[in-house]
Amino acid sequence: MEKSEDRRPSQKEAYMKYGRGIITHAKAENIKIYKVEYTVEYKKDGVxxxxxxxxxxxxxxxxxxxxxxxxIDEIGEG
Known part of the structure; x- marks a missing residue:
């Protein structure tokens, strides 16, 4: 698994204006957004x-x- 913090202000602004930030009222200094890449191996695909x-x-x-x-406040698609 590999993760990297996305430090672009636009990501935090989008969370605050259009995402769950509308509900949480979190300020930019209290938000961290990470891109997480991982590999999954299921015993049986297609289930x-x-x-x-x-x-x-x-x-x-x-x-x-x-x-x-x-x-963790939210996890979304990449």
Whole structure:
């Protein structure tokens, strides 16, 4: 598994204006967005919603303030 933080301000702005940020009211300094690449190997393909192979998801973490823990707020398609 490989992850990298997306530091583009536009990503955080989109979360705050159009995504769950409307509900959470998180500020930019309390948002981290990661691109996560991983490989899945199922015992039997074709049974679940996805088959085995490489996949990419975007994971948004938020916190209430600098003294709060980071929590996963959403996971989405890449």
């Amino acid at each position: 679940g919603p996805e088959d085995s192979g490489k996949d990419i998801k975007w994971c948004t973490l938020i916190r209430k303030d600098k003294n709060s823990p980071w929590l």
